[in-house]
Amino acid sequence: VGDLPLRFHPGPERWHENYPMAKGDKQSPIEINSKDVRHDSSLAPWHASYDPGAAKTILNNGRTCRVVFDDSFDRSVLRGGPLTGAYRLRQLHLHWGSSDDHGSEHVIDGVKYAAELHMVHWNPKHGNFAGALKQPDGVAVVGIFLKVGKTPKPEMKRILEEIDNIKTKGKEAPFQHFDPSILFPKSRDYWTYHGSFTTPPCEECITWILLREPIEVSPDQMAKLRSLSKNGENEAMNPLVDNWRPPQPVKGRVVRASFK
Ligand SMILES: COc1cccc(N2C=Cc3cc(S(N)(=O)=O)sc3S2(=O)=O)c1
Numbered sequence: 001v002g003d004l005p006l007r008f009h010p011g012p013e014r015w016h017e018n019y020p021m022a023k024g025d026k027q028s029p030i031e032i033n034s035k036d037v038r039h040d041s042s043l044a045p046w047h048a049s050y051d052p053g054a055a056k057t058i059l060n061n062g063r064t065c066r067v068v069f070d071d072s073f074d075r076s077v078l079r080g081g082p083l084t085g086a087y088r089l090r091q092l093h094l095h096w097g098s099s100d101d102h103g104s105e106h107v108i109d110g111v112k113y114a115a116e117l118h119m120v121h122w123n124p125k126h127g128n129f130a131g132a133l134k135q136p137d138g139v140a141v142v143g144i145f146l147k148v149g150k151t152p153k154p155e156m157k158r159i160l161e162e163i164d165n166i167k168t169k170g171k172e173a174p175f176q177h178f179d180p181s182i183l184f185p186k187s188r189d190y191w192t193y194h195g196s197f198t199t200p201p202c203e204e205c206i207t208w209i210l211l212r213e214p215i216e217v218s219p220d221q222m223a224k225l226r227s228l229s230k231n232g233e234n235e236a237m238n239p240l241v242d243n244w245r246p247p248q249p250v251k252g253r254v255v256r257a258s259f260k
């Protein structure tokens with residue numbers, strides 16, 4: 001599927017034709033309504049201990065902008081929160097819209113953020129990433145909402161400065177000495193629920209940890225993201241925007257909050 005021209009890429013409504021899991025009972029993203037959220041005082045705080053040296057490259061794969069980390073040993077790990085054990089950071093990527101009023105995948109009390117950053121971690125007790133995909137506790141994704149404001153976080157600058165080197169699909173550039181925990185907002189408050197990858201193959205192996213406090217980006221930082229192309233360098237520019245999946249049925253799942 002990855003290397004077919006765009007016109008053959010079916011949208012989210014048709015993913016289930018090739019990936020039956022896309023119609024499962026634990027799909028992501030979802031709408032979170034505070035009135036249905038249950039505060040769970042037993043939820044521990046989460047901790048990330050990332051090694052800046054683990055950052056390797058940044059790439060445009062035609063569907064998102066992704067930073068890849070060395071996950072060959074417990075070098076950059078996430079612990080605590082709803083998790084048991086240490087989960088290894090594998091990659092981070094973003095989802096964003098064609099304008100500032102939408103772009104996030106999860107929707108909070110009806111609010112769509114301009115973008116949503118995902119930090120993907122996997123549970124090494126399952127041997128490797130492919131093995132972790134098949135387990136309900138295989139993967140943990142930290143989601144951070146991005147909203148457009150006047151006091152942009154300087155830390156996002158580093159990722160967005162690299163955009164010029166990965167404008168077209170397939171472009172990759174070295175991206176080293178980067179500690180993604182600088183992107184975390186001040187508050188550690190989070191929601192957590194069990195769900196899936198928001199793109200095919202849509203496996204239901206993800207413990208989602210969504211941070212309540214958004215981080216700020218500037219309007220021209222958003223414009224920078226939108227200047228990426230879905231196409232290769234010798235094809236027509238096709239703005240890489242609206243790479244978000246719409247909210248999926250909650251199907252009785254309970255979203256827990258670490259805060260009151
Ligand atoms: C076997 O290769 C696989 C198997 C499963 C997922 C992936 N990946 C591609 C999409 C994808 C979507 C993610 S999201 N938006 O839910 O955080 S995380 C992720 S991925 O791990 O990079 C690669």
Ligand SMILES: [Zn+2]
Pocket residue numbers: 093094095118198
């Ligand atoms: Zn994602």
